[in-house]
Amino acid sequence: MTTMTNAPMNLIDGDWKGIEGDGIVSVMPAHPDRVVWSGTSSVGAVHEGIGAARSALSAWAATPVEARIGALRAFQEIAKARVDALAELISDETGKALWESKGEAGLIAAKVDITLEEGEWSGRHRVTDFEFPMGETKSARCHFKPHGVMGVVGPFNFPAHLPNGHIVPALLTGNTIVFKPSDKAPAVGQMLASWYQEALESVGAPRGVFNLVHGGVAESIALCGSTDVDGVLFTGSWGAGRAILEANLDQPGKIIALEMGGNNPAIVMGDADLEQALVEVVRCAFNTTGQRCTSTRRLIVHESVADRFIPAVVKAASMLVVGDPRAEEPVFMGPIISAEAREAVFAFERKAAANGGRVLLESTGLPGHEGYYVTPSVIEVPRFDVGVDDCGCDEEVFGPLLRVTTVSSYEEAIEQANATRYGLSASIFTGDEGLKERFLREGRAGCLNINCGTAGASSKLAFGGLGLSGNHRPAGAFALDYTAYPVASMIERGDAKGVVNGMAFDPAWLK
Secondary structure (H helix, E strand, O other): OOOOOOOOEEEEOOEEEEOOOOOEEEEEOOEEEEEEEEEOOOHHHHHHHHHHHHHHHHHHHHOOHHHHHHHHHHHHHHHHHOHHHHHHHHHHHHOOOHHHHHHHHHHHHHHHHHHHOOOOOOHHHHOOOEEEEOOOOEEEEEEEEEOOEEEEEOOOOOOOHHHHHHHHHHHHOOOEEEEEOOOOOHHHHHHHHHHHHHHHHHOOOOOOOEEEOOOOHHHHHHHHHOOOOOEEEEEOOHHHHHHHHHHOOOOOOOEEEEEOOOOEEEEEOOOOOHHHHHHHHHHHHHHHHHOOOOOEEEEEEEHHHHHHHHHHHHHHHHOOOEOOOOOOOOOOEOOOOOHHHHHHHHHHHHHHHHOOOEEEEOOOOOOOOOOOOOOOEEEEOOOOOOOOOOOOOOOOOOOOEEEEEEEOOHHHHHHHHOOOOOOOEEEEEOOOHHHHHHHHHHOOOOEEEEOOOOOOOOOOOEEOOOHHHEOOOOEEOOHHHHOEEEEEEEEEOOOOOOOOOOOOOOHHHHO
16 A cells, blocks of 8 residues: 555646546555556646646735745645655655655645744845835835746655745745646655645635646646746756756746756865764765765765775665665665666666776665665776766766775865766865865855765755756755845835936926
8 A cells, every 4th residue: 555645636726637547657666566646647737737827826926925924834734734644655656765754754844934934044034125215205125026937846856845945935925836746756746736735725825826737758848948937946857957948048037946966075084083974975875775966976085094984885885774665674775766767876887897997885686675676886986087988977876876086185185076067065074174164165066064974954054056956046045036036116205306417307398
């Protein structure tokens, strides 16, 4: 049995519409013979969802912010009450270990509090109207307006938390939503959508404020490229993000917020606390079965500790417990999302070995288990380089595969760390205060961590990256910044007139 309780449906203009079929099928990665969700959507449904969101926009944008907050608070209470059901469904549909799924499910309600927080450091402060005098009777005002219809495209690795991070701030600032979940995790997306619809109905919100449309590539293209969509809020791969940018070359006014992948480095210097570094590196390389955008993919170790540290990483990785995500005994990680994803890990390992890499820990399946299990892999490489196609190539492998190299200095380490077209997350482990400051200055990533791993982030900070990792529209606490735009106004409350040199004016002309 799975935890999916409702038949596959789209939500359009407040109505649930069944979509029977097998155009999209999600199965349990731990038990691939068990179907979680199966349905067939259409491009036509995407256009219907966009139309419903467009029709609801004026009324929702005009709804007082206190009422919009009421809707989000109602959603928050639903999310708190049903956190276990969501966690179980995440675990079933993605293969994520249940302890991790519970962590994700708990973030859904928390996002409301973080979004609504006030204060000079908060995201809400940056989209709050302000006014100042320009003279005795004239003032200047800045107020914020919603972009309009927002297309939210979700990923499979955090199928509830990451789209929710776009949706909550977008609704607060008065936008309407068309949400397309990942075709690998449609059931989780549908559960999240049902909570939003229930909350919106409970406060009497206009129909069509939130719409759910399932689909694959064709539906994503229709949503992201539509001229009736004012913004695309996307989390996923660089390839998909590039397609979104390409589809909108003739729509420069559309807001595009992309959070994509990473080829994230961790540097371990000779003076590091090696116990701390070992735990953090291994945890962040392999949790969520290596399927986080912020997973540690490249490990750079100073030669003075390499002989101790690298074998310890291999040992710790080899002892991670891989198993059924719902197992009663402690399990560190479950299966990977699909057979194709598992084969991609194996294929890259073979490629690296054939091109100069030394496999220190070989990735395999899990004997006696039918699911898409894959054990950790550790590969030693001579160096990392953007311009090569060998074992040190700049390629994101979305699975539990860690490559490691050795360096002789900090200068070489930071050069290796920055040898990537991506730029999402990076870490350094050191006790040297000077190196910590240099790393914060010289590291090329949107998330730079000191003495903690690359994976994981604070929702009260920005979350985004550079290069192929993002387009300078970070999510997290900064998501509010891309859900509203500033409007500048000058307001004259007296009878002042701007007559200037060389300009003639006579009140008699108006009589």
